[in-house]
Amino acid sequence: MNRDEFGEKKKPVFLSKAEREQLALKRRQEEFEQQKRRSEQSNPNPSSSNPPPSADDSSRHHRSDRDRRDRDRERDRERDSERRNRDREREEEHKAREKARLEKLAEREREKELEAIKEQYLGSKKPKKRVIKPSEKFRFSFDWENTKDTSRDTNILYQNPHEARLLFGRGFGAGMDRREQKKLAAKNEKELRDEIRKKDGIEERPEEAAAQRLKDEAAEMYDTFDMRVDRHWSEKKFEEMTERDWRIFREDFNISYKGSRIxxxxxxxxxxxxxxxxxxxxxxxxxxxxxxxxxxxIPLGLQQ
Structure with a gap:
């Protein structure tokens, strides 16, 4: 066998669909015949081993088929009945929920109607707002103690604070009482003046002493007037009340007027x-x- 003949034998052949179907039928026929021959060889007398079915067997077969169909039909009816019962229960439950929801809505509407009737005839109770007085609005409470200051342990500069000495009434320090600052400044001025006189050996002249006395009396009168002005309105007499005191008094008691000559x-x-x-x-x-x-x-009624 030469190379050309070998190549022609190994070359694939493409078949159509009809040809493939014929080959498949032929192969199936051959398999069926082989199986039949194999069964004949194993059972030489097939008539004795497989007798033909009798009339009783066929009736029994038909009866069993009818019973099976009856059982299937009964099972289908039971399933349909159960499904209808479930649907009915689900529908009743839905109706009950819907009825409860409608009753709750009706109860809520009745409550709203009763509230509207009460508000119309009895008036509504509105919550009162707490009025913050201006005297309380700007009040500052600083709850802090000097013992809580931890900066003394970390910074050496805070261990020796500098104390300002106010001399000759030159301004005031913020956050300190003005009267106390004035007293401290007068004291510092007097100590400095005495120290200079003692150092220079100069005695105080009578006119200077009289002038200093007048100055101290004027400062004392100013401090007394300042204390009288800074007092609360409850500590003052009726004649000592100022316009500012009356304004604070009216704000404290929430008193307001409309009109003139009140x-x-x-x-x-x-x-x-x-x-x-x-x-x-x-x-x-x-x-x-x-x-x-x-x-x-009462004062307004007495005036009228």
């Missing part, structure tokens, strides 16, 4: 200018201090 409110029953009989009646009634509306209305 008299000053009274701070106590003694300042009300009522007769002694009325004051005794007020005392017997148990009114120790007047209310804010009485403080504002």
């Amino acid at each position: 008299p000053r409110p009274m701070r106590s029953w003694v300042e009300s200018k009522l007769s002694s009989e009325l004051l005794k009646a007020v005392d017997r009634a148990g009114y120790k201090t007047p209310s804010p509306i009485q403080m504002a209305a």
Whole structure:
């Protein structure tokens, strides 16, 4: 065999679809015949081993098929019944939930209607806002102690703080009482003057002593006036009240006016200018201090 003949034998042949189907049928026929021959060789007398089915066998077979179909039909009916029962229960549960929701909505609507009726005839109760007074708005509370200062341990500069000495009334230090600063400045000035005189051996002349005495008296009068002005309105008499004191008094008691030529409110029953009989009646009634509306209305009524 030469090389050309060997190449022609090994060359693949492409078959059409019809040819492939014929080959498959032929191969299947051959397999069937081989199987049949194999079964004939194993059973030489097939008629004795496999007798033909009788009439009883066929009726029994039909009866078993009918029973199976009846069982399947009964099982399908049970399944349909269970499914209908489940659907019915689910629908009843949904209806119950919907009914409860509608009842709750109706109850809520009735409550809203009752609230509207009460508000119409009895009035609404609005929460009162707490009015912050201007005197409280700018009040500062600094809860801190010097013992909590930890900077002394870390920085040496804070261990020896410098104390400012105010001489001859040259300004004031922030955050310190002005009267105390004035007293400290006067004391420092006097000590410095005495030290200079003692160093130079100069005695104080009478006119200088008189001038210094007048200066100290004027400073004392100024301090007294300053203390009188800085007092709270509750510590002052009626004549000593200033416009600022009256404004703070009205803010403390939330008293407001509209109009002109309005008299000053009274701070106590003694300042009300009522007769002694009325004051005794007020005392017997148990009114120790007047209310804010009485403080504002009684002087206004007496003026009219």
